[in-house]
Amino acid sequence: MTVPERPSLLENLDRVRELLRAQSFGLFTDVDGTIAPTSRTPDAAIVEPACAESLRSMVGRFLLVAAVSGRSMEDLRRMLTVDGMVYVANHGMERWRDNHSDVAPGAQAYYAEVRQALEEIKDSLIDDGIAVEDKGVVVAFHYRLASDPVGAERRLREAIAKSLGARRLAVHAGKMLIEVKPPVELSKGTALRELIAEFGLNAGIYLGDDRTDVEAMTALRELRGKGFDGIGVGVLGGAETPPGLLEACDYTLASVDEVCRFYAWLAEESRGLERG
Ligand SMILES: [Mg+2]
Structure with missing residues (x-):
């Protein structure tokens, strides 16, 4: 089977600059394997502090900074304490809103x-x-x-x-x-669509490393050209990179370290975009 080649995001930062020029830009990040290195047990995983710091500085500069994860809401809130960030837990089934967790009724x-x-x-x-x-x-x-x-x-x-x-x-x-x-049609893909509509985004970037992120990247591609422009970034994890991720993404980052480098660059690049 031939695996498609995808260019490195770090070598294509002009494409990101182009997206940042949009009126309403949103950043979507997966957590495990994207900003938190995979650990032996889920409890031991932590978000890279430098990554959390960059995310913190980007809240308020972008219309939306969201974590879209398969984790429980409790875990997500423990791992990421970034005020103003939108949390979507359990692959789109749960969302933190008005100080409590909303589980989709379905x-x-x-x-x-x-x-x-x-x-x-x-x-x-x-x-x-x-x-x-x-x-x-x-x-x-x-x-x-x-x-x-x-x-x-x-x-x-x-x-x-x-x-x-x-x-x-x-x-x-x-x-x-x-x-x-639950056998419901909720996924990171439906969460992405919902957030893009709710926040009126016309540009965005989604980063993730696993099968469930493929659904979000596919949704992003489907929206592209329909008043929205965005890119999917696959975070590679060697042998554990699932089939489909490379097909679904537009660019890649080689590791959590590279994601942190990218977020540090994005935080720097977005200085001056502060919203009142
Ligand atoms: Mg992941």
Whole structure:
């Protein structure tokens, strides 16, 4: 299979300058694998302090600075304490608004099934080295720490197949993880569309590293030329880069370090754009 080549964003900063000239520009960033290096367990991951600092300085200069993540809202608020930043958690199912978390009603309707599935799957996974991440309306099972990740993934899939609660739920695979979630058409893609419309953006940049970011980058491409201009930036993670990311993105950054370098540049470049 031939993997498409995508140019480095750092070598194409003029394209970013062009987007910054738009009236209403928004920055969308994924968190894990984009501004927080992947760690052994999800709890141990932290946002690079320099990256958080750059984001903080860009809030108020751009119409929107948003974190769009698969994390729970609780995690997102713990990891990123940037006032004025918009947080979208659980892949578009949850949004922080007016000091509380809003779960999309369509997703909330499956809460009981998600709880049931969590208990059933947890019970059949003993000593497998699988970490359970309870995100409220979504549950993620991470097999990164399993001594035999391939076997752990298989046993996890079997446990999910056996769970009665999971029957009406959707099952999604990510980087060394499987999520059980409400079967609703909410994604980072729908979140991106909603924010672009709500904030009246006519330009934007989306950065992400995983399968779920592909949906956002695809949405961004679909909007391009329809009163909106934007680019998708794939953050590469070596062997863990999912299929589809390179096809969906326009430019790449090689690592979290490069993302931080880019945000530092963007923060510098956006000086003087302060909104009253
Ligand atoms: Mg990610």
